[in-house]
Amino acid sequence: MTGAAHPWDSTAESLLRELAPQVLGAIARRFRDFASAEDATQEALLAAFRQWPRDGVPENPRGWLIQVAARRMADMARSEISRRERETALAGDEEPATGPPELEADMDPEDTLILLFMCCHPALSASSAIALTLRAVGGLTTAEIANAFLVPEATMAQRISRAKQSIRTSGALFRAPSVQERRERLPAVLRVLYLIFNEGYASSVGAELQRLDVAREAIRLTRSARALLPEDGEVAGLLALMLLTDARRAARTDEVGELIPLDLQDRALWDKAEIAEGTELLTFALSRGAVGLYALQAAIAAVHDEAARAEDTDWPQILALYELLRSAAPSPMVTLNHAIAVAMVHGPAEGLARLAPLDNDERLAGHYRLAAVRAHLLEKLGEFDKAVELYRVAAAGTTSIPERNYLIGHASQLEERQRAPER
Amino acid sequence: MKYILMMNTMRAGAGVPSWPKSDLQAHIAFMRQLNVDLRDSGELVTAEGLSFPEQARQVSAGKDGVPVTDGVFPESKEFLAGFWIVDVDSPERAYAIAARVSGAPGPGGAPLNMPVEVRPVMSAPPPEMV
Numbered sequence: 001m002t003g004a005a006h007p008w009d010s011t012a013e014s015l016l017r018e019l020a021p022q023v024l025g026a027i028a029r030r031f032r033d034f035a036s037a038e039d040a041t042q043e044a045l046l047a048a049f050r051q052w053p054r055d056g057v058p059e060n061p062r063g064w065l066i067q068v069a070a071r072r073m074a075d076m077a078r079s080e081i082s083r084r085e086r087e088t089a090l091a092g093d094e095e096p097a098t099g100p101p102e103l104e105a106d107m108d109p110e111d112t113l114i115l116l117f118m119c120c121h122p123a124l125s126a127s128s129a130i131a132l133t134l135r136a137v138g139g140l141t142t143a144e145i146a147n148a149f150l151v152p153e154a155t156m157a158q159r160i161s162r163a164k165q166s167i168r169t170s171g172a173l174f175r176a177p178s179v180q181e182r183r184e185r186l187p188a189v190l191r192v193l194y195l196i197f198n199e200g201y202a203s204s205v206g207a208e209l210q211r212l213d214v215a216r217e218a219i220r221l222t223r224s225a226r227a228l229l230p231e232d233g234e235v236a237g238l239l240a241l242m243l244l245t246d247a248r249r250a251a252r253t254d255e256v257g258e259l260i261p262l263d264l265q266d267r268a269l270w271d272k273a274e275i276a277e278g279t280e281l282l283t284f285a286l287s288r289g290a291v292g293l294y295a296l297q298a299a300i301a302a303v304h305d306e307a308a309r310a311e312d313t314d315w316p317q318i319l320a321l322y323e324l325l326r327s328a329a330p331s332p333m334v335t336l337n338h339a340i341a342v343a344m345v346h347g348p349a350e351g352l353a354r355l356a357p358l359d360n361d362e363r364l365a366g367h368y369r370l371a372a373v374r375a376h377l378l379e380k381l382g383e384f385d386k387a388v389e390l391y392r393v394a395a396a397g398t399t400s401i402p403e404r405n406y407l408i409g410h411a412s413q414l415e416e417r418q419r420a421p422e423r
Numbered sequence: 424m425k426y427i428l429m430m431n432t433m434r435a436g437a438g439v440p441s442w443p444k445s446d447l448q449a450h451i452a453f454m455r456q457l458n459v460d461l462r463d464s465g466e467l468v469t470a471e472g473l474s475f476p477e478q479a480r481q482v483s484a485g486k487d488g489v490p491v492t493d494g495v496f497p498e499s500k501e502f503l504a505g506f507w508i509v510d511v512d513s514p515e516r517a518y519a520i521a522a523r524v525s526g527a528p529g530p531g532g533a534p535l536n537m538p539v540e541v542r543p544v545m546s547a548p549p550p551e552m553v
Binding site: 126128131149151155162399 | 424464468469543544546
């Protein structure tokens, strides 16, 4: 038995998650079977989660995990071992003894990058890519991911296993992406990281403390992508966007979980360290020539974040950034946000005029957000009756409970204020 | 995105208790296979079948919150026979699953074409982003 060098603590847990893609990389390259290697790595992680808290962290944690995973690969290869026996073996303790030492030394910093490109393969649906990335690159367990997305573990396990099947069918090989592949497929990788962040940020409302912090995991994964591609402006832009958004998390809801809109948030609660880091990354991203879509969105978030009070917000600058975004990547959502910026700079009537064409856009006509923004601008114009009506239309259309509560509450406040004007 | 699929039978029970055994077995096998498929596709959150209307009670709060129970009147309305919660990538996928539920076999193996109500399960809001 190898001696345990360190006690189990949160640092050890982070270490375990960071080692996961390295272990998977070594096993996948050695055995040339990504899907099985991924299962074996997960089993090694589970073994570590069982044993390390009790026995302490082994002196060579990476070697320990590789040995356990490699043995699992050998087990799986031996077809005469029934599944049942494997499970029995799993329940016992792992004894790291002899392992191929060349495997332990076999470490390639590119592995994590290869894995990211693999897990964000275009053949996968967004939900499968998200789940697989969190497990294979993030080193999370199936149970943790299932819990974070509030689905049963068996369902999540199937989602991951199907994702790997799709990758296998697509014929993708475990090798470093070429310069061209990198360029072509990086947007898909960044999109998956962005979606993970969105999922996590959305589910952080309601302070469900028992759940995994998915937004933090997205930030961690994007940090490792940034470490691997330090010269890339869009990776920096995406990380900046996440940090500048996450910085407002504590101010975003009140103590009972009700949403607080940006202009009413207590800005003292914003995380200054995250804002500083995000701003620095943004400066780097903007210096890289062609400014990408994440960097542009990060720039908008930064303008909000640097205003000490809502009324200090530099709206002309935000408007200019939305104009850039609108020409770089036109979409109805961008038009909607652009209209808000127009209203803040040129008045609500101007903003409302910009919304009119959206009624003919089938992607947004009838969307609750259009109603909510229109209600907001009508309120600013003093057209309270119409505003109340549209706030209620928006409330009926959202699929978010905190947002629905906010819209209903705001509408009735507005209505009451009209009924009982100031004496 | 999570959706609930609520399977309603017209006029509760719709004569299920008097179905021939083989028809009932075919119906159960159909539902069982559906659940296996949904689990295998990584989409099933939960699925439950509900008791016949005979066991259902309408409950309201009486004086001091004491429960007042009454039977339900199954003849007068559609009755919820079972539900699924699925986690899918698009509303269209939820509708496709609902259509499969609706076409479950009834007497003589003919599709029942039951109405299935599909509604989004509420979630948390997205961040204030583009």
